[in-house]
Amino acid sequence: MIQEIRSNEPQYICVVKVDSLTNNEDEEIMAFGVSEDDAKNQAQQLLARNYECNESQILELIQEARIEPIGQWCAPQERQV
DSSP, X not given: OOOOOOTTSOOEEEXXXXXXXXXXXXXXXXXXXXXXXXXXXXXXXXXXXXXXXXXXXXXXXXXXXXXXXXXXXXXXXXXXX
């Protein structure tokens, strides 16, 4: 699933390490949202859909996740024609 950063809206990122699911210590997922809760909910959906995690696995992974605001520097710029 690909998410697009929306301009003029606050953005948050939720980074979840999934190494315990994939045995790849560098693997993580990133989900974006307009609030911390939205980013966390997006990550939970990704874990359920893509990794077929059950509720207890999702809660455990989300507890260790990083949720933080994204700087405006990564928002898309308006195209000038």
